[in-house]
Amino acid sequence: MHFAFTDEQAMIAETAKAFFAEQVTSERTRAAMAGTGVDDALWKALVGELGLAGVALPEERGGAGLGMVELAIVAEEAGRQVAPLPFLASLCLAAPAILAGGTDEQKKLLPLLAAGDLVASFAMDDGRGALLAPHGATADLYVLSTGDGVSILQRDAPGLSVVPLTSMDQTRPYARIEIGDAVPDPLADPRAAVAAALATGRLAIAADALGGAQACLDRTVAYAQERVQFGRPIGSFQAVKHRLADMMVAIEQARSAVYWAACAIDEGSDEAQFAVHAAKAFACDTYSHCAGEMIQLHGGIGFTWEHDAHLFFKRARSNASLLGTPDWHREHVAQLAGLDRAA
Amino acid sequence: MKLGFSPEEEAFRAEAAAWLRSELEGPFADVRGVTSLVEMPERRRDWEKRLGEAGWSCVGWPRAYGGRDATLAEQVIFAEEYARAGAPPRLNHIGIELAGPTILAFGTEEQKMRFLPGIAKGEEIWCQGYSEPGAGSDLANVRTRARREGDDWVIEGQKVWTSLAQFSDWIFMIVRSEEGSKGPKGLSFLLVPVDQPGVAVRPIHQITGEAEFNETFFDGARTGAANILGKPGDGWKVAMGLLGFERGVSTLAQQMGFRNELDAVIAAARANGEARNPLIRQRIAKAEIGLRLMRYGALRMLSGAEGGTLDPAALTYKIQWATWRRDLGELAMDVLGVAGETVPGHDYAFPLLPNLYLHSRADTIYGGTNEIQRNIIAERALGLPREPRGDLR
Structure with a gap:
């Protein structure tokens, strides 16, 4: 038992942190928001020079052969900058589904996904009607889970219709997928595919939320140090200090949750399912809270389009909704805690 | 990053669990499941001694001072098994969790040899003398005074919220040792025997109806000049180190x-x-x-x-x-x-x-x-x- 990064993990974290901090700028992100929701240069650099896009894919599938802890590290650092990337859709949802449940032929897609030569997305019929795929408009193919099974569909499949939608979080825009009479290519093991996609995707969202929440705190602390009212920095008022302290209390718990879940999946622990539900619920709630506090503590400027606070606030909302809200995950925790066993 | 325990650690777990089970289903069945800190104090003292005898009291401490040299993982395992076995809260938790680690960090070798084995063997129970009527959150505002008189420190003043003082043999306390000093300066960290004429302990009943904590009065109380952690005037530094342990x-x-x-x-x-x-x-x-x-x-x-x-x-x-x-x-x-x-x-x-x-x-x-x-x-x-x-x- 050693619940701290290894030297190698610490190095990956440092590298990823520096990479996203350097590459992601407000200006470039806003250009992506006005366009496809992807910063193409950033995406090319991530799949190219950084070499960590396919972090959790096996080396023989074009990945780095690492685990969920390393995937969470990359997602956390991307989340810290609200990076406009199809990393979640392509490499944390579609790729794990294909790896776990694809046919040998379908698995040949994996090196192409890891290298960014192809981009995939994932959508699941959640009973609310539409199939909504994150970064769906720019994807080349889709892993779709519907009542009819789990299949791959190519973007150019005859009959398939992809409708880009204006989305609240413009760094992760959705497209509506209408299968129509397109002919799907079914996965060999749909259950394994969905389980892997949901576990990896939920973990990645939780890690993204952790990084985002930390950024909200860091940026708000910096603002509270410099903004002067009543002749004092506003960060000297307990009304402000205590709210910032509460953000940190929540964030540190979210950090424990995310890396607990990552380790639990990697180690095949009995707790893995519980941990993923816990991490998704807790980290997303924390991000929503911290992003809301960021706006509140910045005052009027925090409500403007010009300030970046809304990027975090909207990503937090996207994270909370995608693949199960915090309440939904907590209900699953309640079941796993044995509340339905007879007294 | 790794959460799982090794086979050796699992073996340690089995050993700890088996020992706890045999004691708590055998001679200490009466304290099993007890959750109050103050119920059956005599039996709780016996339990502390039993843990000490068997080397399960302060598992993370060095063996030289009565510990077991347990690794971090083993300390975690023992804590988990202790709770799982329904063992009662530790009567000497202040000695084990606060006094001991502070003496380990700030004590001289003589002080460590004098005090740590007594805690580890369950023979000396400790309490903490920090808060005063005028020094709560603003802890540095302590007014209890200590002055040197021959080979002793002599203490005058009052502490409050001293948990478990009624069962304690020793109290560690911060006192103002420099006349006229203010705030965190001029404080010293003393170790003082409770059972002496100059110390009076009066229980305070709390909202649960129990009395875990006390007012403790010092009227010419004495302790040996050697019973100071750090130097005179270092009291705040030592106390803050201790709050680090507490957190x-x-x-x-x-x-x-x-x-x-x-x-x-x-x-x-x-x-x-x-x-x-x-x-x-x-x-x-x-x-x-x-x-x-x-x-x-x-x-x-x-x-x-x-x-x-x-x-x-x-x-x-x-x-x-x-x-x-x-x-x-x-x-x-x-x-x-x-x-x-x-x-x-x-x-x-x-x-x-x-x-x-x-x-x-x-x-x-x-x-x-x-x-x-x-x-x-x-x-x-x-x-x-x-x-x-x-x-x-």
């Missing part, structure tokens, strides 16, 4: 015990049907998640501290567990309904969960209130400006 490593064992309280809430909810109430389910799920996050937060902190420094995240720990437990008390009462507010007989003594509801109100106060914790987090971890001081002293 950090030491509370792990206590939190393992929270599992039993949450299990009791779940059992009650399943028994009376509240487990089907979606709102209660959400709150139980939150408590379950919070409990895990305390465990993994502690493991993260301790694993990180193996490198020698405590992560600033450790500063968030006290407020986290205190608030969790207060919330659990409220949840417990909402699950129990009116029945939880009643108890048969004439004694004002409530069972586990209603008592938790009342008792947990102290958690967000002692050892630094939630508000003080937030100041500490904001100032030390986030680097925000310090709270301006007033001049009404």
